[in-house]
Amino acid sequence: MRFDGEISIAKTDEDDGDCDGEDKESEFSLIRTSPPSTPTPTRLVVGYALTLKKRQSFLQPKLLELARSKGILFIPIDVKQPLSDQGPFDVVLHKLTGKEWSQTIEDYGQKNPDVTVLDPPDAIEHVNNRQSMLADVADLKLPECYGRVTVPRQLVFTTDPLSIPEEVTKEGLKLPLVAKPLVVDGSAKSHELFLAYDKVSLAKLEPPLVLQEFVNHGGVLFKVYIIGESIKVVRRFSLPDVCKRELSKIAGVFRFPRVSCASASADGADLDPNVSELPPSPLLEMLARELRIRLGLQLFNIDIIREYGTKDLYYVIDINYFPGYGKMPEYEHIFTDFLLRLEQSKYKKVLVA
Ligand SMILES: Nc1ncnc2c1ncn2[C@@H]1O[C@H](COP(=O)(O)OP(=O)(O)OP(=O)(O)O)[C@@H](O)[C@H]1O
Numbered sequence: 001m002r003f004d005g006e007i008s009i010a011k012t013d014e015d016d017g018d019c020d021g022e023d024k025e026s027e028f029s030l031i032r033t034s035p036p037s038t039p040t041p042t043r044l045v046v047g048y049a050l051t052l053k054k055r056q057s058f059l060q061p062k063l064l065e066l067a068r069s070k071g072i073l074f075i076p077i078d079v080k081q082p083l084s085d086q087g088p089f090d091v092v093l094h095k096l097t098g099k100e101w102s103q104t105i106e107d108y109g110q111k112n113p114d115v116t117v118l119d120p121p122d123a124i125e126h127v128n129n130r131q132s133m134l135a136d137v138a139d140l141k142l143p144e145c146y147g148r149v150t151v152p153r154q155l156v157f158t159t160d161p162l163s164i165p166e167e168v169t170k171e172g173l174k175l176p177l178v179a180k181p182l183v184v185d186g187s188a189k190s191h192e193l194f195l196a197y198d199k200v201s202l203a204k205l206e207p208p209l210v211l212q213e214f215v216n217h218g219g220v221l222f223k224v225y226i227i228g229e230s231i232k233v234v235r236r237f238s239l240p241d242v243c244k245r246e247l248s249k250i251a252g253v254f255r256f257p258r259v260s261c262a263s264a265s266a267d268g269a270d271l272d273p274n275v276s277e278l279p280p281s282p283l284l285e286m287l288a289r290e291l292r293i294r295l296g297l298q299l300f301n302i303d304i305i306r307e308y309g310t311k312d313l314y315y316v317i318d319i320n321y322f323p324g325y326g327k328m329p330e331y332e333h334i335f336t337d338f339l340l341r342l343e344q345s346k347y348k349k350v351l352v353a
């Protein structure tokens with residue numbers, strides 16, 4: 001794609017820089033944990049099928065050790081062998097791409113209704129498409145006592161890029177626009193985003209993509225991590241606001257880096273309180289609960305921004321399946337508690353039946 005340059009954002013020392021979505025086998029290192037003095041009986045066996053990048057970021061020693069002390073065992077799934085020959089598992093945790101894997105996990109779930117599959121492949125596919133991912137948010141009718149939650153206006157383009165400028169004019173989409181690949185497939189390319197300042201330059205973009213109105217929000221984004229019924233919100237740095245003057249002076253489409261992905265959070269930064277104030281907890285709880293049910297997912301996060309100059313107008317701009325929990329404070333406790341609750345609810349079901 002021809003584009004007009006890159007928007008660079010200063011990197012801090014704390015950035016882990018590992019947001020490129022690519023596996024690096026050479027960097028693989030064994031995760032070693034020390035054996036506990038008295039072995040805890042196994043209560044739950046969790047089979048996992050994860051990319052190397054995900055294994056490294058998620059299966060940290062602090063998670064594995066805590067899990068083992070609670071009787072939870074993590075076992076790798078060999079994707080080259082039939083799933084039914086492995087285990088038995090109580091839970092299957094997975095984040096791999098491809099139709100073949102989706103089919104495998106779908107079949108396995110149907111044949112093994114007692115195994116909790118986190119999460120169902122069709123629900124994952126739904127949020128991996130940037131059009132369908134926000135449709136459920138747009139349909140929500142949440143009470144507005146704690147603020148309003150909506151999504152930015154967006155259009156989808158699947159074919160002819162030359163028709164984009166005219167279509168954008170016809171639909172009255174306002175500049176600047178964020179161009180995002182339509183499908184998120186875990187690749188670095190699916191996270192390659194552009195900011196477009198003028199309509200003519202939009203013809204340079206490569207469909208399939210969504211064009212989303214950019215919402216000024218003071219450069220801070222709220223990442224809401226969801227693990228079953230638990231939620232945790234962190235502040236992250238985001239793209240700076242675009243003022244009218246800048247918009248009138250600049251033309252072109254500019255690629256920008258994964259600005260909100262770095263583990264360096266904006267939590268400790270000296271920020272304008274109007275910008276940094278977290279959204280009210282009851283609002284986030286309501287939103288997370290509704291989306292968990294509608295999306296049929298237990299493991300995801302939501303990126304929310306608050307429109308600059310408003311007190312309570314929120315936009316959901318992104319939803320991610322099984323995000324980088326390794327960057328979430330206390331994730332090892334929240335995740336292991338979640339797994340044990342799954343086991344308890346299964347046990348209760350058996351008692352009732
Ligand atoms: N509509 C918007 N208005 C303002 N800023 C936006 C908008 N959409 C995206 N951004 C900015 O671009 C960043 C990346 O966008 P988005 O989260 O949609 O991409 P992604 O590739 O799915 O990222 P992630 O790493 O969270 O999966 C956001 O964190 C935010 O800083």
Ligand SMILES: O=P(O)(O)O[C@H]1[C@H](OP(=O)(O)O)[C@@H](OP(=O)(O)O)[C@@H](O)[C@@H](O)[C@@H]1OP(=O)(O)O
Nearest residue numbers: 019021053054057184186261320321322323324
């Ligand atoms: O690896 P990280 O810790 O950066 O986690 C990122 C995760 O990558 P991984 O699944 O390969 O781990 C991404 O998944 P894909 O869309 O690329 O599939 C996506 O969910 C990001 O939103 C996560 O960043 P976060 O939202 O938590 O900041």
Ligand SMILES: [Mg+2]
Nearest residue numbers: 260303318319
């Ligand atoms: Mg995002």
Ligand SMILES: [Mg+2]
Nearest residue numbers: 184318319320
């Ligand atoms: Mg995303």
